[in-house]
C-alpha cells in the first residue's frame with residue numbers, strides 16, 4: 001500500500017496543533033510519519049460530540065490537514081471504533097511506532113490502554129506523551145496524599161511546579177507517498193457539519209477554528225486583554241476575556257504555551273495582576289481535569305451523594321419541567337440576562353462565564369431542573385464543550401460538586417444584570433424582546449431552599 005519502508009503514526013485527538021506537540025515531535029524524530037484522526041463515537045463509554053463541537057472539529061481538521069501536508073505529513077481520517085481501525089491499519093501498513101498525547105477521561109484511557117497492548121503484542125512500539133495538561137493528574141496530591149478537591153491549594157501547587165519547555169514545530173519531512181489511494185475517508189464523509197438547517201454558517205462570523213487563528217488570538221490577548229482582565233472579566237457587555245476556551249478545548253494551543261506566555265508577561269509587566277488572574281483561570285481548566293481523572297463518575301453522578309435525593313424537578317410535573325427546560329434553551333424565560341446568555345450561546349456557540357453561572361443557577365435553582373439537563377444542552381451547543389470543565393462547573397453551580405458554591409448562593413438574574421450589564425447593552429444585543437417571566441424569583445428561590453433544607457435534614461439524620 002505504501003511505496004517506502006516502515007512508517008510511524010501520530011494519532012491526533014484533543015491536540016490539533018503542530019507546535020508544542022510532543023507526540024508529533026517524537027514520531028517525526030524517529031522517522032517518516034503519517035498522522036491520523038479517528039472519529040470514534042462507537043467505543044464503549046465514549047460520549048458523542050455535540051453539534052457545535054462537530055462543526056468546530058470539521059473546520060479544525062481541514063486546517064490541521066493543510067498544515068501537516070505543508071510539513072510533508074499526510075493526515076488520514078477514519079470513522080469507527082479506534083481499536084478496530086488500528087487492527088486494520090497494522091494489517092495493511094508497515095508500522096514501526098505509534099505516538100499519541102494522553103487523554104484523561106476514563107473511557108478514553110481504557111481504549112488507549114487496550115490499543116497500546118494490542119500494538120505491543122504485534123511488535124509495534126506504542127508511546128503516549130504528556131501534552132494537554134500542565135502536570136499529569138497522578139503527579140499531584142494534597143498534604144493527605146489525596147487528589148486535590150479545593151482549588152486554592154491546587155492553584156498554589158501548580159504555580160510551584162516546573163513545566164516542560166514549549167516545543168517547536170518539527171522540521172518538514174520528505175513527503176510520504178502511498179501507492180494508490182491512502183487509507184481512510186474524506187473529511188466530508190465524517191458527516192460533521194449540520195445540514196438542514198445549516199446553522200454552522202452563523203458560527204463562521206465568530207470563529208476561525210485552527211492553530212494559526214488560535215495563536216493570533218493569544219497574541220491579541222497578551223497585547224490587549226490580559227492587562228485589564230481583572231476589571232473586565234465579569235462584563236459580558238465588553239470583550240474582556242480571552243475567548244481562548246475553544247482553542248484550549250481542541251488543543252490548538254496547549255496550556256503550557258498559554259501559561260508560559262502569561263508567566264513571561266507577569267515577569268515583565270509593571271502591573272501583572274490581570275495576567276496573573278487570567279493564568280489562574282487557565283489553572284481552573286487544569287483543576288477540572290484533575291478532578292475528572294480522579295473522580296471519573298463526575299459527568300453522571302453528584303460528587304456529593306446527599307444530592308442524589310434532592311427533589312430537582314420542583315416543577316409540578318414532567319410536562320412542566322420539559323416546558324421550563326425548553327423555554328430556558330430557547331431564551332424565553334422572561335429574565336433578560338438569562339435569555340441573552342442562552343441566545344448568545346445559540347448564535348455564537350459560546351457564552352460569557354458570568355452568564356454561564358447565572359443561566360445555570362437559574363435552571364437548577366429557580367426552574368428546578370436537574371443540572372444534567374443543562375449540562376447536556378451546553379454539551380450540544382458550546383464550541384468549547386469540554387467533558388471536565390462542563391461537568392465540574394455544572395456541579396459547582398448546582399452545589400453538588402467539590403469546592404462547590406454553596407447551594408443557598410442563588411444568583412438573582414436581575415441584580416446580576418444591573419451589576420454586570422449596567423447599560424443593558426448585552427441584553428439588548430442578544431435578547432431585545434422580553435417574554436413574560438416564567439417563574440417568580442422570590443417564590444422559586446424559597447422552593448429551592450426548602451428542597452435543600454430537606455436533603456440537609458436527611459443527611460443529619462444519617
Ligand SMILES: Cc1cc2nc3c(=O)[nH]c(=O)nc-3n(C[C@H](O)[C@H](O)[C@H](O)COP(=O)(O)OP(=O)(O)OC[C@H]3O[C@@H](n4cnc5c(N)ncnc54)[C@H](O)[C@@H]3O)c2cc1C
Pocket residue numbers: 233241242243244245246248249278281282283284285286288351352353354356357360378382384385386387389390391393394397
Ligand atoms: C455551567 C458552566 C459550564 C461551563 N462549561 C465549560 C465548557 O464546557 N468548556 C470550557 O472550556 N469552559 C466551560 N466553563 C468555564 C468558563 O465559563 C469558560 O471556560 C470561559 O467562559 C471561556 O471563556 P474565555 O476563554 O474567554 O475565558 P477566560 O476568562 O479568558 O479564561 C481563560 C481560560 O481559562 C479556562 N477557564 C476559565 N474559567 C474556567 C472555569 N470556570 N472552569 C474551567 N476552565 C476555565 C478556559 O480554558 C478559558 O479559555 C463553564 C462554566 C460554567 C459556569
